[in-house]
Amino acid sequence: MKTKPAFRILLALALLASAAMACDLSDLTDLLNMQGGEPEVIHEGWTSFANGNEVRALALQDGALWAATTGGLFRWEIADNTYIRFASEHGLASNNARAVLVDSAGILWVGTESGLNRFDGETWTTYTDANGLLDSEVFAVLEEPSGNILVGTYGGLNRFDGTNWTPLSADLKSATAMTLDASGNIWVARPCDGVVRFDSAWEPGTEGNWYTEKKNDLPTDCVYDVYVDAAGTVWLATGKGVVSMMGTYLTTYTKSDGLPHDNAKTITGDESGAIWVGTQAGIGKFDGTIWQTFFPEQQGADDNNVASILADPSGTLWFGMQSAGILRFDGLEWTVYLTEDNPPANAIANIAMDKSGALWLDAYPMVSRFDGTDWLSYESIGGYPASDVTSIYVDSSGKVWLGRQSPRYTRTIVCLLLVLLKIDTGTLCREETIALIEAGGVVSFEGGAWTSYNFSDDNYIGHVDAIFQDSDGVMWFGGSSGVVRFDGSNWTRYTSSSKANAEGLTTSGIDAIHQDSSGALWFGGNSGANRFDGVTWEKFTETSGLAEKHVNAIVENPPGTLWFATEGGVSRFDGYGWTTYTTQHGLPDDYVRALLVDSGGNLWAGTKGGAAFFDGETWTAYTPLDGLAAKNVYGIVEDLSGALWFATSGGLSRFIPPR
Numbered sequence: 001m002k003t004k005p006a007f008r009i010l011l012a013l014a015l016l017a018s019a020a021m022a023c024d025l026s027d028l029t030d031l032l033n034m035q036g037g038e039p040e041v042i043h044e045g046w047t048s049f050a051n052g053n054e055v056r057a058l059a060l061q062d063g064a065l066w067a068a069t070t071g072g073l074f075r076w077e078i079a080d081n082t083y084i085r086f087a088s089e090h091g092l093a094s095n096n097a098r099a100v101l102v103d104s105a106g107i108l109w110v111g112t113e114s115g116l117n118r119f120d121g122e123t124w125t126t127y128t129d130a131n132g133l134l135d136s137e138v139f140a141v142l143e144e145p146s147g148n149i150l151v152g153t154y155g156g157l158n159r160f161d162g163t164n165w166t167p168l169s170a171d172l173k174s175a176t177a178m179t180l181d182a183s184g185n186i187w188v189a190r191p192c193d194g195v196v197r198f199d200s201a202w203e204p205g206t207e208g209n210w211y212t213e214k215k216n217d218l219p220t221d222c223v224y225d226v227y228v229d230a231a232g233t234v235w236l237a238t239g240k241g242v243v244s245m246m247g248t249y250l251t252t253y254t255k256s257d258g259l260p261h262d263n264a265k266t267i268t269g270d271e272s273g274a275i276w277v278g279t280q281a282g283i284g285k286f287d288g289t290i291w292q293t294f295f296p297e298q299q300g301a302d303d304n305n306v307a308s309i310l311a312d313p314s315g316t317l318w319f320g321m322q323s324a325g326i327l328r329f330d331g332l333e334w335t336v337y338l339t340e341d342n343p344p345a346n347a348i349a350n351i352a353m354d355k356s357g358a359l360w361l362d363a364y365p366m367v368s369r370f371d372g373t374d375w376l377s378y379e380s381i382g383g384y385p386a387s388d389v390t391s392i393y394v395d396s397s398g399k400v401w402l403g404r405q406s407p408r409y410t411r412t413i414v415c416l417l418l419v420l421l422k423i424d425t426g427t428l429c430r431e432e433t434i435a436l437i438e439a440g441g442v443v444s445f446e447g448g449a450w451t452s453y454n455f456s457d458d459n460y461i462g463h464v465d466a467i468f469q470d471s472d473g474v475m476w477f478g479g480s481s482g483v484v485r486f487d488g489s490n491w492t493r494y495t496s497s498s499k500a501n502a503e504g505l506t507t508s509g510i511d512a513i514h515q516d517s518s519g520a521l522w523f524g525g526n527s528g529a530n531r532f533d534g535v536t537w538e539k540f541t542e543t544s545g546l547a548e549k550h551v552n553a554i555v556e557n558p559p560g561t562l563w564f565a566t567e568g569g570v571s572r573f574d575g576y577g578w579t580t581y582t583t584q585h586g587l588p589d590d591y592v593r594a595l596l597v598d599s600g601g602n603l604w605a606g607t608k609g610g611a612a613f614f615d616g617e618t619w620t621a622y623t624p625l626d627g628l629a630a631k632n633v634y635g636i637v638e639d640l641s642g643a644l645w646f647a648t649s650g651g652l653s654r655f656i657p658p659r
Contacts, residue, residue: 045657046628049370050085050346052083059310088630095651100141109149111138116128132164135155139152145184148160152175154174190223194215194221195226196211217250222238223236235269237265241255242284260282268311305323316330342368344368350389356398357640360394395473441454456491516559517560519533524564529564550567557597570603594633
């Protein structure tokens with residue numbers, strides 16, 4: 001099942017693949033001056049395109065600001081307002097960087113979704129689950145008073161003493177924030193389980209002291225960040241406000257007390273003792289008595305959603321924005337730091353190439369076109385927000401089609417509700433207005449003009465997640481509740497049935513449509529695949545031989561042999577028998593979202609763990625440790641030169657295979 005991401009640099013490192021990898025560098029200055037100010041490309045053939053405005057963590061070092069973002073690691077030179085980007089092709093474990101720390105020895109640590117990077121001034125090293133970590137997905141990094149490094153991963157907590165890794169707790173998974181109090185106790189926040197305190201002598205197997213909604217009357221167990229002030233008060237940023245804890249005494253602050261929003265995501269304190277909170281709708285400052293509110297949009301930022309905060313010793317506050325760069329406040333003036341890189345968002349859900357060779361990207365909340373040199377982004381498509389886009393397809397004439405998501409409300413429900421609420425419906429309940437309310441649909445782009453097609457109630461299929469043009473030029477649209485056929489004049493809907501003996505379309509949530517060499521159409525969805533020859537429907541499920549019931553993509557290679565991307569591997573059907581390929585055969589992950597047959601007849605797969613290439617005998621995996629931008633691959637296209645483009649959760653990756 002396709003999932004549309006709702007969301008958006010790490011240093012020049014030198015690593016090899018899944019073990020610790022190193023590259024000698026004389027010093028940081030040499031590192032930054034490589035290739036005329038650009039970091040050295042470690043993974044040949046790979047280039048990523050991503051912006052640095054989706055900031056997740058910040059750290060200061062020698063007058064420079066490090067920003068961990070979904071597009072890589074960025075080093076900002078504050079004095080001249082310039083930056084350098086370090087990405088997966090330079091050795092970063094992934095463009096999706098989540099944590100950054102400069103320890104007391106000046107060593108830089110970067111946590112990413114695919115590993116932990118360490119730079120000691122001369123050597124870069126990468127750690128993964130293959131050489132010490134409980135899991136490669138890193139969320140938080142903290143230095144203990146002893147100099148040991150604590151790392152919070154998806155698989156639990158690790159401690160590094162400079163030589164060896166020790167697993168501390170495999171049960172404490174996905175620790176998103178950690179901090180120390182004056183006594184050296186460690187506080188760990190987890191989004192779903194509250195906060196836990198371990199004393200300074202914490203060793204493997206030691207039970208911590210948990211603070212939860214049930215046990216301690218926290219407003220929620222969704223704790224995103226934790227900070228301890230000089231007086232020993234523990235401050236929690238939670239999904240239902242800010243909590244201060246002094247011993248057993250708890251106080252909760254919410255929007256009614258002066259917070260800009262109850263969903264508090266990050267928290268810290270400044271040199272004066274004031275508490276600063278970042279929420280999804282602005283910044284809160286608490287001086288111990290009253291809350292003061294700041295809205296980044298009023299200070300020049302593009303939105304109010306704050307993801308991280310750093311208070312430096314001079315009293316300056318740095319705010320990492322969810323998708324609007326970095327905001328600096330020195331107590332008097334606000335300054336915005338934005339990168340000029342594209343695409344406009346780093347999570348790219350869909351990709352297609354038009355006849356000119358330009359790429360079209362679903363970079364939520366925009367749609368972007370990239371011709372290899374210039375970027376053009378659209379906030380609106382045919383009168384609808386670009387954030388509604390759920391699929392992109394280019395037909396044989398070069399027309400670009402975009403599927404839309406749209407909530408469905410019937411006239412009876414909408415108008416009855418308005419009447420019950422005693423609201424004047426005005427024109428809202430007129431026939432044409434209701435049609436727009438109910439309509440899902442598609443938008444096409446040709447010759448610089450947008451054309452919208454709204455589905456009537458009789459043709460409603462929900463979100464349009466698949467688009468295909470058959471050999472007769474007929475357009476097919478697959479959605480959450482069926483398929484619609486459009487011949488240019490007439491619309492025909494095919495809906496699914498859950499009955500075991502049903503004849504017709506038997507799967508819903510259509511994510512894939514393909515026409516095979518015999519002319520038959522194949523539809524892949526949540527309950528397997530259907531083959532339709534124009535008269536008869538045939539169904540294929542796990543019982544038939546599919547690896548798993550969710551079919552996300554279908555391709556054919558060679559003629560007569562079909563390949564199915566499922567959430568349990570890649571299945572091959574030659575018309576007689578089935579063969580399934582999984583991680584045991586070389587795939588980086590069994591959850592497969594995308595398939596492509598390149599111009600050489602080779603098969604490419606995009607998975608939750610990276611991309612893979614199949615030459616007919618062997619699978620070769622490509623992950624962020626090989627140069628891919630990020631491990632989640634949502635789409636693949638081949639351009640006119642033979643380069644491969646991957647839509648990922650950490651930007652757009654281009655790979656030029658060796659010839």
